[in-house]
Amino acid sequence: MRFGFDIDDTLINLREHAFNIYNQRLNQNVPIEVFHNLKRVEIHEPFGLDDEQGNEMWRSSLEEIYYTSCPPFPDAVETLQQLEKMGHEIYYITARPKEHGERTKKWLKENGFPVHDERFFYGMQDHEKVEIIKKLNLEYYFDDKPEVLNTLLNESIKIFLRDQSYNRHLNLPRIVNWSDLEEIINEKVK
Numbered sequence: 001m002r003f004g005f006d007i008d009d010t011l012i013n014l015r016e017h018a019f020n021i022y023n024q025r026l027n028q029n030v031p032i033e034v035f036h037n038l039k040r041v042e043i044h045e046p047f048g049l050d051d052e053q054g055n056e057m058w059r060s061s062l063e064e065i066y067y068t069s070c071p072p073f074p075d076a077v078e079t080l081q082q083l084e085k086m087g088h089e090i091y092y093i094t095a096r097p098k099e100h101g102e103r104t105k106k107w108l109k110e111n112g113f114p115v116h117d118e119r120f121f122y123g124m125q126d127h128e129k130v131e132i133i134k135k136l137n138l139e140y141y142f143d144d145k146p147e148v149l150n151t152l153l154n155e156s157i158k159i160f161l162r163d164q165s166y167n168r169h170l171n172l173p174r175i176v177n178w179s180d181l182e183e184i185i186n187e188k189v190k
């Protein structure tokens, strides 16, 4: 089968990693519980930044956010390696900007994710992901952002939200732990 995955906040814990970086860079100590209760994707508000300052903070921290020690979610690497071993095709579809595509691919490989160069797509806007996903004829697609999954509701693809504090209002199939993936697939096959 063909599986598609978003990367940031679906397979890796990018926003929490960025939240820690913000605390350090801004010399603050905003508790991690605040992060876990955020109702929007953006993380800057608890640091007292408005949206414009938040955008600038994100932009100026991006190198560190993307390429240091952002942890994959528990069992993400192992689960994808297992899928690969079982003969499934794994596709990555990330809206990271074009100039970060190749380095991101390299980072994923270095961190143990199974990546085939021709199954890695980047540089599109969130709402443009749907076109690539349709073309690839994926059977499953996983993403954290409601705006992305909402564009796929009418497609025959099986979509899943990676559970996050800002997507709990959506009544869509969701995955909380990557170790649950095998069970999800088996249930659908039955």
Ligand SMILES: [Mg+2]
Pocket (backbone or CB within 6 Å): 006, 007, 008, 009, 010, 143, 144, 145
């Ligand atoms: Mg994402």
